[in-house]
Ligand SMILES: Nc1ncnc2c1ncn2[C@@H]1O[C@H](COP(=O)(O)OP(=O)(O)OP(=O)(O)O)[C@@H](O)[C@H]1O
């Protein structure tokens with residue numbers, strides 16, 4: 001058992017094997033400790049989703065290693081649950097059925113299943129909406145259901161691909177708070193993808209800034225500040241500014257490559 | 261409401277054609293005599309006897325076609341390589357009118373209920389098979405990724421993901437097949453049947469009762485219309501519960 005939940009070593013990934021393959025990830029390496037919240041931060045198209053898909057086992061890296069709790073990742077498993085950028089719920093299942101989905105084949109008693117489902121739904125505040133269907137829920141509620149499903153499975157890792165991007169800021173703040181509160185309790189390791197600086201600073205223990213074309217990890221910034229964080233506090237602004245500066249640097253570095 | 265307006269216009273046009281063209285009853289029966297025929301058939305119950313027989317055959321042929329077509333379609337939709345081989349076969353068989361098979365149908369199944377059921381079977385099978393395969397092939401990858409993530413496989417995958425995700429397409433195929441099969445019901449009942457709405461028309465024609473022929477046509481049309489309405493209500497419900505993602 002290692003201290004790290006996720007270890008990514010020298011991962012490369014290109015798409016399209018024709019005349020002009022696109023090099024999306026270039027020698028990406030990073031590690032995530034157990035219980036840590038780490039953010040992949042970068043511009044649209046820099047390869048964040050691709051990286052997350054590789055960590056989750058949904059796609060294979062061209063080369064390099066991806067380890068999950070000391071074991072190489074070969075395919076997606078329930079130990080590492082992904083919240084996708086677009087669709088997470090099955091529209092033909094009610095809220096409670098969507099949350100149950102991950103437990104149906106588990107060899108546990110019906111009572112325990114029920115309990116885990118209800119606990120998860122309570123954590124995200126949806127115990128009043130058990131029998132609603134996804135199309136009857138707001139975008140924020142839909143994301144909560146997806147989070148509840150992930151929680152009910154009690155995975156080691158939750159991968160989140162811009163989970164709150166489609167929400168208004170009020171909803172987003174709420175869900176971010178809830179996520180922190182839940183994570184504090186469960187100590188689930190979380191890898192989060194976002195292009196929202198505030199979200200990165202507010203949620204993460206560590207932010208990995210990615211540059212694009214090809215995607216690399218340009219800089220890692222640890223955020224040594226107690227949670228919950230005050231969005232208006234000076235330190236918050238300090239990290240915000242720092243990330244922004246590094247981000248601009250990452251962009252400039254790349255400019256010459258365009259001129260060739 | 262729109263239905264009544266449409267029907268009224270149709271009846272008026274029909275009556276006008278008779279007045280202007282001065283056709284005899286023997287060539288084109290008037291709305292009035294057809295109405296009388298309809299009422300007569302309702303009153304003496306012959307209509308319901310034939311309708312019941314027709315519906316029975318229809319349901320039998322339709323279900324016999326639709327259930328295997330859906331199951332086969334789901335398997336073929338998940339096996340693109342096999343489908344590439346089957347697809348041309350289906351494309352060759354599909355454009356052949358079910359009636360073209362009637363000589364064989366009579367040889368193999370004789371007369372009675374079976375020819376009509378067989379023809380309905382052929383008419384309903386292909387639309388459902390094709391839409392099911394297409395529906396399965398275009399299932400959003402996101403659903404399959406969720407299944408992968410939750411380690412849901414094989415049979416579980418089929419009934420928890422593939423079937424419901426393809427269901428809207430399947431239902432549109434069911435609707436298409438319902439319409440087509442109903443059209444061919446009459447053709448089926450004209451081959452060797454001694455009852456049913458199709459037989460009603462053949463029989464009336466043989467007796468030169470054109471008003472009964474038209475009455476039969478109207479029944480068939482109205483039933484087809486009602487069946488389509490029924491399934492489109494169902495389709496609407498399905499669209500809401502199985503199609504929509506993110507309101
Ligand atoms: N399956 C694929 N086939 C070909 N190219 C792909 C594929 N998936 C991603 N790409 C390309 O890889 C690059 C990175 O895509 P990715 O989805 O990882 O970006 P992202 O950082 O998640 O962007 P966003 O913030 O917009 O979600 C893009 O240029 C994209 O066009």
Ligand SMILES: [Mg+2]
Nearest residue numbers: 048049085161
């Ligand atoms: Mg993305």
